[in-house]
Amino acid sequence: MEQDKPNRECLLDKTPQATLGKPLSRSEGLAKVTGTAPYAAEYPIADCLEGVLVTAPFARGTIDSIDKDTCLAMEGVVAVIDDERLTSRPAQGTAGEAPVQKPRQIDYFGQPFALVVAETFEQARHAAKHLEFTFTADDLSQVSFDPEGTESERQEETRQGDLAHAMAEAKHAVDARITTAGHASAAMEPHAAIAEWDGSNLTVHASLQMLNYNISEIADSLGMEEDNIRLISRYVGGGFGSKLGISQECLAASLAAMTLEKPVRVVLSRQQVFQNIMRRSETTQRLRLAAGADGALNGFGHEGLVSNLPKESFAEPILQSSQFLYSGENRLLGLDVARVHRMTAGSVRAPGEAVGMPALEVAMDMLAEETGVDPVELRLRNIPDAHPVEGTPFSSHKLAECLKQAADSFGWEAGPRKPRQRREGEWWIGTGMASAARVHNISKAKARVTLKPDGTALVETDMTDIGTGTYTILGQLAGEMLGLPREKVLVELGDTRFPRGSGSGGSWGASSVGSAVYVACQGLRRELASRAGVNEDDVSLKDGRIANGPSLVDLLDGKDLSEEGFYEPGDIDDDFVAAGFGAYFAQVRVNRFTGETRVDRMTGAFGFGRVLNQKTARSQCQGGMVWSIGVALTEALHFDPQDGHLVNCDLAEYHVPVNRDVPELDVIMVEERDPAASPIQAKGIGELGMCGGAAAIANAIYNASGARVMDFPMTPDRVLAAMP
Amino acid sequence: MPITINDTPHELPDDPRVSLLDFLRHHAGLTGTKKGCDHGQCGACTVLVNGMRINSCLSLAVMHDGDSVTTIEGLGTPDAPSALQKAFVEHDGYQCGYCTPGQICSATAMMQEIANGWPSDASDDLEGPIKPSADEIRERMSGNLCRCGAYANIVAAIAEVAAEDAQ
Numbered sequence: 066m067e068q069d070k071p072n073r074e075c076l077l078d079k080t081p082q083a084t085l086g087k088p089l090s091r092s093e094g095l096a097k098v099t100g101t102a103p104y105a106a107e108y109p110i111a112d113c114l115e116g117v118l119v120t121a122p123f124a125r126g127t128i129d130s131i132d133k134d135t136c137l138a139m140e141g142v143v144a145v146i147d148d149e150r151l152t153s154r155p156a157q158g159t160a161g162e163a164p165v166q167k168p169r170q171i172d173y174f175g176q177p178f179a180l181v182v183a184e185t186f187e188q189a190r191h192a193a194k195h196l197e198f199t200f201t202a203d204d205l206s207q208v209s210f211d212p213e214g215t216e217s218e219r220q221e222e223t224r225q226g227d228l229a230h231a232m233a234e235a236k237h238a239v240d241a242r243i244t245t246a247g248h249a250s251a252a253m254e255p256h257a258a259i260a261e262w263d264g265s266n267l268t269v270h271a272s273l274q275m276l277n278y279n280i281s282e283i284a285d286s287l288g289m290e291e292d293n294i295r296l297i298s299r300y301v302g303g304g305f306g307s308k309l310g311i312s313q314e315c316l317a318a319s320l321a322a323m324t325l326e327k328p329v330r331v332v333l334s335r336q337q338v339f340q341n342i343m344r345r346s347e348t349t350q351r352l353r354l355a356a357g358a359d360g361a362l363n364g365f366g367h368e369g370l371v372s373n374l375p376k377e378s379f380a381e382p383i384l385q386s387s388q389f390l391y392s393g394e395n396r397l398l399g400l401d402v403a404r405v406h407r408m409t410a411g412s413v414r415a416p417g418e419a420v421g422m423p424a425l426e427v428a429m430d431m432l433a434e435e436t437g438v439d440p441v442e443l444r445l446r447n448i449p450d451a452h453p454v455e456g457t458p459f460s461s462h463k464l465a466e467c468l469k470q471a472a473d474s475f476g477w478e479a480g481p482r483k484p485r486q487r488r489e490g491e492w493w494i495g496t497g498m499a500s501a502a503r504v505h506n507i508s509k510a511k512a513r514v515t516l517k518p519d520g521t522a523l524v525e526t527d528m529t530d531i532g533t534g535t536y537t538i539l540g541q542l543a544g545e546m547l548g549l550p551r552e553k554v555l556v557e558l559g560d561t562r563f564p565r566g567s568g569s570g571g572s573w574g575a576s577s578v579g580s581a582v583y584v585a586c587q588g589l590r591r592e593l594a595s596r597a598g599v600n601e602d603d604v605s606l607k608d609g610r611i612a613n614g615p616s617l618v619d620l621l622d623g624k625d626l627s628e629e630g631f632y633e634p635g636d637i638d639d640d641f642v643a644a645g646f647g648a649y650f651a652q653v654r655v656n657r658f659t660g661e662t663r664v665d666r667m668t669g670a671f672g673f674g675r676v677l678n679q680k681t682a683r684s685q686c687q688g689g690m691v692w693s694i695g696v697a698l699t700e701a702l703h704f705d706p707q708d709g710h711l712v713n714c715d716l717a718e719y720h721v722p723v724n725r726d727v728p729e730l731d732v733i734m735v736e737e738r739d740p741a742a743s744p745i746q747a748k749g750i751g752e753l754g755m756c757g758g759a760a761a762i763a764n765a766i767y768n769a770s771g772a773r774v775m776d777f778p779m780t781p782d783r784v785l786a787a788m789p
Numbered sequence: 790m791p792i793t794i795n796d797t798p799h800e801l802p803d804d805p806r807v808s809l810l811d812f813l814r815h816h817a818g819l820t821g822t823k824k825g826c827d828h829g830q831c832g833a834c835t836v837l838v839n840g841m842r843i844n845s846c847l848s849l850a851v852m853h854d855g856d857s858v859t860t861i862e863g864l865g866t867p868d869a870p871s872a873l874q875k876a877f878v879e880h881d882g883y884q885c886g887y888c889t890p891g892q893i894c895s896a897t898a899m900m901q902e903i904a905n906g907w908p909s910d911a912s913d914d915l916e917g918p919i920k921p922s923a924d925e926i927r928e929r930m931s932g933n934l935c936r937c938g939a940y941a942n943i944v945a946a947i948a949e950v951a952a953e954d955a956q
Contacts, residue, residue, distance in 0.1 A: 090878050090879060090881065091878065091881070093886075094877075094878035094883075095867040095870060095874070095878060096867060096886075097883055097886030097889050098861075098865075098870060098874040098875075098877045098878055098883070098886075098889055098890075098893060099821065099861060099862065099864075099865055099866055099867050099870060099874060099890075100819075100820070100821015100822065100860070100861035100862050100889075100890040101821065101862075101866075101867060102886055103820065104820075104823075104887060106820075106824075107814070107820035109818060185804065185815075186811060186815065187804050187806040187807060187811075191806070250936075251936055252885070252887075252936055253823070253825045253831065253833055253885065253887040253888045253934065253935070253936050253937075254823070254825070254885070254887040255824065255825070255826075300885075300886065301885060302823070302885045302886070302887030303884075303885040303887060303936050303937060304885075305936070332824070334827060335825070335826040335827060335828065335830075335831075531885055532883075532884030532885030532886065532937050533884070534884075680881050681881065683881075684881045684884055684937075684939060684942060685884075687938055687939070687941055687942070688884060688937050688938035688939065689938070690938070691938025691940060692938060715826060715828060715830060716825070716826045716828075716830040716831050716934060717828065717830040721934055721936055722938070722940075723931040723932075723934060723940075724926075724927045724928075724930040724931045724933070724935075724940045724943065724944070725911075725924075725927040725928050725930075725931045726931075727927070727938070727940040727941060728941075729923075729941055730941045
């Protein structure tokens with residue numbers, strides 16, 4: 066089905082099975098906790114060779130020659146693969162075509178250009194380290210590494226009214242320059258692939274988020290037909306954007322397997338993951354807010370500078386939610402991109418809002434102080450009735466409710482605020498808050514649902530579960546629609562032999578592929594109703610029977626009944642602005658001598674449409690809040706200004722939050738239905754949890770210690786320097 | 790003397806470069822132990838050697854002549870999971886599941902360390918019994934990274950089992 070209008074009458078609110086939304090534990094849980102769930106590199110494949118990538122020790126230039134003979138003479142080495150089709154960059158999310166290839170042309174430090182294949186991993190690693198090659202590196206004075214000071218191009222711009230005039234005339238104005246550091250996805254499972262080649266067909270076990278696009282990327286890179294390729298990703302050890310498109314190990318393993326006619330495994334080292342896979346761009350942002358005495362916005366400006374490699378179309382979309390979150394007649398939003406020779410910039414969890422929202426929400430906190438209006442009240446006063454430029458209505462809007470519920474649960478003391486009011490020993494203690502907003506994404510998707518003669522159901526799609534809960538919620542959805550308890554539904558994912566799903570990314574998986582399952586089940590319900598001689602609208606299915614009628618087993622009569630559901634977003638996009646909204650509150654303590662910040666507690670309230678599983682949705686929210694802590698306090702990619710290499714390319718130096726950095730997290734899910742977002746009235750939740758949360762912590766740091774830090778992350782040195 | 794893994798003896802590898810982690814994954818076919826960083830930075834490869842938790846990536850297999858290694862597969866199975874494994878499922882103490890075997894191995898040993906009275910940075914006292922408080926668990930589990938951000942649920946799962954053990 067194509068969705069052109071809101072689905073206000075959703076069957077899911079009438080079905081009696083009552084499994085959807087329940088906090089069921091993950092159906093694949095026991096496989097994960099017992100170590101029996103197979104991730105990409107773990108398929109037991111006989112006589113599998115091992116490949117290790119060799120990377121460039123310079124930022125721009127060419128690899129001139131590779132001494133294969135010496136390498137091949139080393140113990141266990143069977144091949145040095147330097148095929149022109151090796152990919153030199155990862156594919157951007159939803160690219161569906163080959164990323165940049167020509168590996169001998171080097172565009173960033175650490176770019177792979179060859180693969181050494183040996184009988185064992187230890188042999189391959191040793192030989193890769195000792196591979197001799199010659200290269201020509203460009204003069205470093207001619208290579209740009211730092212976006213500041215590099216010429217940039219304007220990527221997008223929205224203008225309305227006259228912001229400069231509004232700023233000059235405003236009773237209260239804030240003009241803030243805020244920077245955010247680059248981030249790495251740093252999924253726990255390094256990128257890995259095992260490729261098998263039978264002479265005409267290629268099978269790749271890989272760790273990927275979007276098989277439906279990835280198969281096209283591999284086919285295009287190899288010049289092959291998709292029909293001759295099979296991708297398998299049943300378990301993905303975290304994605305966060307880094308596995309949206311294929312990365313270098315996929316083609317390396319494939320080309321090696323095709324050349325050698327033996328299975329080949331390639332696993333990136335952690336350092337290679339950092340050096341090769343998508344980074345989130347650093348940003349420099351300018352926020353301009355012009356308000357009257359009551360805090361009502363009359364002017365809204367948000368401009369930013371981000372970076373990427375030449376030829377990449379992706380630009381960290383920091384303005385996405387700023388387009389519609391707050392009112393303000395006079396608007397100027399603009400995004401500039403500078404071309405630098407750092408590794409490819411692309412999607413890292415919540416691209417755009419992850420860093421755009423924290424900057425905006427720090428500026429809003431400054432405006433609250435400037436106007437003397439309570440920060441929660443300031444936001445409530447500036448929620449627009451419709452899109453401030455286009456006038457389009459919102460499909461649903463829970464910001465006000467989230468602000469109020471979270472403030473209440475947190476125990477927010479409303480009123481004008483002053484920093485440095487509470488101290489315990491050497492710690493300043495304070496609170497802060499921020500809004501959350503994230504655009505709603507949705508995509509076409511297919512899924513097949515089959516009723517089996519024994520009265521169980523099977524859901525099949527090449528959709529992935531990257532830890533989001535897809536296995537569990539698709540089973541709940543099908544169970545709800547077909548009147549089956551969750552355990553009677555088997556869900557098979559992550560195999561391109563199944564109908565093409567949406568893939569996992571942009572928080573769109575559950576609503577996209579969930580809608581495809583919904584559509585398939587509608588078809589099955591029609592057929593069951595017809596077989597039972599009941600009106601389709603009257604059919605009520607529960608625990609394997611039609612109410613007051615026959616059982617599914619009887620109706621199936623020994624045969625499978627199968628239906629493929631196809632969902633596609635239609636023109637509804639033009640009629641509504643759809644987004645998830647929320648609010649964060651945080652209490653921090655800041656050490657007056659060291660500038661160290663600890664998060665004492667954090668509350669988040671989120672409205673994201675129908676909740677499909679209370680347990681896994683809550684976990685998604687918590688995960689986002691943990692990332693908010695990372696953005697606020699610790700995470701930053703550091704590049705050497707001289708030669709452009711990533712200095713902190715491992716988990717000891719790139720600081721993701723650890724257990725002790727995370728307090729108890731209070732999550733409030735503001736249940737709602739969004740009929741325009743998807744047929745199942747659900748929106749995404751994987752990213753909303755980190756779309757502004759870092760600002761709640763930043764604003765709490767200010768409230769606690771008086772340090773108004775304008776640069777994320779707010780490391781002790783920065784907090785200390787900013788403390789009065 | 791061979792190495793014993795989950796009560797089964799194995800011959801040590803000929804190549805001295807093989808880490809204990811790669812030995813488990815590539816030679817013994819026990820892929821439940823995960824490689825996250827290969828540098829002792831993430832804890833995904835945590836296993837028990839003679840009952841103590843270690844990062845198996847930081848240790849060569851040949852150093853474990855005569856040792857007894859317990860991996861996640863040795864703690865429980867889908868048909869007979871350990872109390873911690875069950876609690877991780879119930880409390881959603883994971884998302885993608887990749888760090889999970891390391892978390893559970895680490896937590897198994899950690900609870901014994903608390904029972905032994907070994908203090909941590911979060912302990913009020915260097916002497917005397919230690920309670921498995923949330924802060925103790927957070928501190929002692931901080932060597933096991935979880936990028937999905939399931940920490941609050943991991944603490945809840947471990948705290949529940951620790952409380953049951955205390956009864």
